[in-house]
Structures are given as structure tokens and as C-alpha cells.
Amino acid sequence: MNVFRPYGSPETLRREWCTETERLCWEVAVEGGRVTCHDRRPRMDPDKMVLYPELIYRRYQGEALVEEAVLKIAMRCYYQEEFVQLIINQGFRVLRQWGGYEGEPYGQGSELVIQFTQGS
DSSP states (O other): OEEEOOSSOHHHHHHHSOEEEEEEEEEEEETTEEEEEEEEEEEEETTTTEEEEEEEEEEEETTEEEEEEEEEOOEEOOOHHHHHHHHHHTTEEEEEEESSTTOOOTTTSSEEEEEEEEOO
């Protein structure tokens, strides 16, 4: 299971998350053009710590925009200790933990990834 690992404290996240400003996340060259991914963070539920980012994918041929897709998602964010505790409280046993899909140490990457099994 994985969740987004928030940057900063809950107070910092509540104060800084929401913005209508669109940011470029990445860009990759493809045959005849390029594909870009931008994000926008228009809202959050500050009590439940649910974030609602929008990912905007654009495909260009040369400099002409030919396609755009907006993916609106909801992400419940957890901090390291509370994510582990959530799994344990449901009766599962944690086997392994990572900080992301590139093998980062738990709590150091952009994700919290936990492998778990039934029982204690």
C-alpha cells in the first residue's frame, strides 16, 4: 500500500498546499513533439488531510497543443508513524517499508510504501 508523504508539518501543509498556480512537473520529447505534465493544487480538506491536486497532461506537435487531459485526484496524506499505526491497528503486520519506488529509505522519498501481511 502506498500514500503521499507530505512535506513539512500539518500546519505548513494547511498553509501552503492550496494554489491555483500551475507548475511544470516534467517534460519529455516524443516523436514529432513533446508531452508535459503540470500540477495545480486548488483545494484540500484541512481536517481530514485530504489533498485534491489536478495533474494536467499536454501533448504538443511542434509548438501546437494537440491534446490535453486533466486528472483530478484525491489523496489522503499520512505522516510516517501514523501510516504504520493505521496498518497495525487493522490487525496487519508490517513486513517492509520504503520511501518511494526507487528504494528510498522510509520517510525520505515522496511516498510511504508498506508491504504487510495478516496477523501479528
